[in-house]
Amino acid sequence: MLVLLYCCSFNFQVHAQQEAEHDMLRGNIARAATDSLKVAALYAYMKTNLNNNTSDFEPYIKQMIFLSKRIKFKWGLSTAYILGLSYYKNQGKFELALKYADSVVIVTKGDTAADMRTNMGHMYNNRGNLYYNIDDYENALKDYFQAERIFRELHHKMMASTYTGIANCFMKLKNHSRAFEYSKKAVAIARDFGDDRALATNMMNLASAYMNTDNYVKADSLLNIVWPIVWKLQNSKSFYLYYYGLGNLESDYKKDTLKALNYYRKSYSYALENEDVWQQGQALDFIIHYELSLKHKGVKADIDKLYKMASRNSLEENRASALNYYAIWYNEQGHYRKAYTYQKQFQMLSDSLYSNEIQEKTAMMEIRFRVANKDQEIHQLRANEKIQQLNIRQKNALNYMLTGGALVLFGISILGYHNYKNRQKFQQAKIDELEAEKQLAATEAVLKGEEQERTRLAKDLHDGLGGMLSGVKYSLSSIKGNMVLTPDNARAFERSIDMLDSSIREMRRVAHNMMPEVLVKYGLNVALQEFCDEIDRSSAVHVSYQSVGIGDAAVEQTVSVTIYRIIQELINNAIKHAYAQNILVQLHISGPEKRLTITVEDDGKGFDKNQLSTARGMGWSNIQNRVDFLKGKIDLHSEPGKGTSVLIEVDI
Template sequence: MRKKIFLKMMYLLCVIADSNAQTLNKDSLLKLLPATKDDTVKVQLYIDIGNQYEPEDPEAAGKYYLTAGKLSRQLHYKRGIIKYIASYTGVLNVKGAFDSALVLNKQSFQIAKELNDKSLMARTLANIGNSFNYLSEYDSAIYYYEAAGRYFEDMGNKYLLARMYEMKQLVYQNIGQYKHALLYGKLAANELRASGDSIDLGRCLLNLANSYQSNNFPDSAFICYKEALAISQKTNFISGEIACLLGIGNIYFHKYDADQMKPYYEKALIKARQLADPQGQLVALRGRALYYFLKKEFDKAKESCMASLTLADSLGTKYDRYESMQVLSSILYAQHDIEEGEKLKDKIQLLENEIRGDELQQKTIAIEKKFETEKKETQIKLQQSQLKQQHILNYFLIACAAGLLIISLLAYRNYKHRQKLQQSKIDELETEKQLTATEAVLKGEERERTRLAKDLHDGLGGMLSGVKFSLSNVKGNLLLTPDNAQAFERSIDMLDSSIKEMRRIAHNMMPEVLVKYGINVALQEFCNEIDGSGAVQVSYQCVGAGDAGIDPTIAVTIYRIIQELVHNSVKHSGAQNALVQLHISIQEKLLTVTVEDDGKGFDKNQLTAAKGMGWNNIQNRVDFLKGKIDVHSEPGKGTSVLIEVNI
């Protein structure tokens, strides 16, 4: 007789749930609720309260999870919706509402995709796999565990990758594909050893030992059970300890080593009673019955087996009842109670048929559910297709309206642009007209100045010089009284002063030095004259390669501008010092003029309201040269004028 005691240990994952441990109890969390604003913190608070309620009152926990979901939707807090679904589906699984949990988990995955968060996508895929596992749709469960595992592998999260290996191991173990189960069990154990998580490693080794036993590798199973037992004892994982003790006892039973198997079943029974674990107790009692059976103490074996049957009946687990009845049947035959043994055999056959019927019914229900699910999915796809078509039509209409709007806007923009271009052309022509008029005025002014200077110098100057010469000659032929001689001399002096003043005026109107020697020499002489007059101390500086290449018109205009600026400093600023700088750059083809003084300065806003001719003349001349002018002045801080002209 080689009967196996097989203990299922399935730990379905809810890997998306937060791992942050709550340090506050339920009452403390509830006190925080009224004072917390309706934000993301309150969403987490609802979930934390639900976590506290869930072990004892899943219904209350579900209400808090639903509230968290409702608030998350109001806040458009997508991560909060995912957290709510991860927690609430745990409650649905307890109720057996696996279909509803599956729908929510699929919604959670879609939200994770919208967030483009690979970690959340992987975790929600794992939860979908759990839902299919509960629904006994193992092929779909494997598919989603595999998909989640790929994400975890890409992210380098070896721990969660190991959990996916574990889940695939349990699925393959459950459907009887023990070789696949053993393969993934080994992969999971290797990854968990690397992560150093002893609690998870202990559980994983326990499942791996079960797979070794299923593949008939008792020695390897024994090693895994021993290591898992040591970890469970170290971490106080009593359920794991019970499972390991039962597994080791089962290995010794298959070796028919009664003395070695007894202490493990006895320890398992004690631990199961301490933990109030009826499942563990009935398996341990069945193991003890097998011990007594091997020792040929059939009455004690029967007593332990009957106790195991009683627990199986109370739990309503048909498979455990079937296993215990098989052991009891062997005991009855060993006691030579053939009649009771045969009767029990008949009951075992009926129970086996019932179990098979249940399995067939479950498969039928699963097929029907799958068919209904596919039918619903087809309807959903049809509705989605219709909705998509409607959306496409709406988008087309919106696109048409947008196109018309864009065309209208473009037409209006084109009209405004053409209008702007026309206005720009008008402004340009107006500016050109003003510049032409200014140029004509300035050229006419310079011609008139030149003519007047020439007339004064050559005409009136010559006449006055002739008069002076005649009077000087007459003086020697006249006999004058001392008083008349003195008056005559004063007249000669006044005539001499008039000649000098006339020449000065003629020179200012058109400096001969400007025509002969250029702007640099002319400005040097002008500044020396102003400095010599004592009105203002004027310093002149010229930087550059020379002014030989400057157009005469530009030179004359610049000279007039500097004249006007220096006269303004003399007349209006009250300055004591002034600086005139001329910078000529032949390479850059740029002429720069700077005129500064330390006078009383003025508010620059006054320039726009200036009514005098001086500033207007300066501005007109700069515009005529198509130059730039920059004025810096503040009351009490002097004035600086910078002019740039292309040459």
């Protein structure tokens, strides 16, 4: 009695000390002045409580992730993701836990720093535990061996944990020799590093392995040795393992059913405290089994707990056990139809849970990851491996053929699509070319018609009206010689003769502008020189004409007339709209290319080029149409107050 009171008192004191430490660590989080200090405080709190009650971890994990992202702290971020992986694994939220594992891989990828490599090892080890919990021993072994390689290179004490995981997988696969090999390695590593928690866990795992092979004496001895270490640790996970091991020992070796049931109930209470659904399922399974054998009244409620918990967390093995227990209980109650229904459901689920293929695949994982330490067992599996590899190669060959065919079809489709688009582009270009030719033909017809009409009018004016006016002048001059006039009438008559002369000159000037005879007789260069000189002599504006290489150039008459009209229009615009004082006209022909460059510059008031799109006059439109007719290029530079410069290039 005194010993019991002492133990209870000691237990109370330990819990009080732990609670005080937890309060202090939570206070450190609240008092942290910077994000980096807060991340450190969050990690310290969760690390201390990792092996105890983790029910309040979620908000701390999310806060650590948020702060680490904000300060770009890779170690803090990867550590928070690992804590999330462990937390959600313990809660049975395996899909969410795997997402956190993927996040660790992304954060640590390519980082060779020791602390980041260590975190990668922790991720593999925790993810291996997750796969083990859902009976995926192939992926569990794969991750455990990855973790072991990293921790061995870093000489890290977590090697003990990975060896334990490997041993557990081999034990599940009934490979007892390999299981004992890795269990003993785990105990040795934990002892070398002086890690009491790891030592206790691994000793209890080794005891469990001995019990699985009916070596209960060694198991009992190990549990007696490990109890002081477990009591010293005072964490729920260690207590769970210890009482679960005692339950197995009492039920299988000492055959004390009531003691076994009490030990399993203790282990279940610690699994509840730690919110580890996998541990809860393991303990509840045995509790129900012995409650049924002892005919406890509360067994139905425990079966309900197991079934709901297993269904909620996708623990199919526990759900199968619950279905079997329902069948047994309803059968004992005389509800045979319900018992049969549950038995049928149990059988269907059990048939789908296990297969020999899992063991074969896991053995292949041992071959891939432990090539350096092959033994006789692996040699025997090589034949099966070769057959599997041959099947894989055949499947791969078929996949390559199908993939190749798909790629060929895809390539043909792409080529066909490009060919179709090219044809469309070619047809559109052809349409555009025909449209341009059509417009040029229309422009050419208009310009030629215009020039023909100008020529006809100029000829009519010069030969018809000009001849008539000259005849009238001659007749009036003859009449004057035969008439006697007063001085006033004589002066009036002379003024009329002068006006008639002016009319004849103006008529000839108009006719000359419409179709300058000099252009037809002497060519473009001479016609432009005379046109510029005539405007310059008028004293309205100073026009300077310069030409290079155009004197001997043979320019087609239609082209000459069009260029003449362009320059004529540009000069008229400079005089009429820009009020220019000086105009420069330059023509230059380059020898080999036969390219004519025309420059017309003035010092007028200039204008905003954007106004051309809204201009109502036809002057600029006529210029543009004529340049297009010649298939030339035009470049206009003008600003208000800075004059205007027009550059035109035409191939002749």
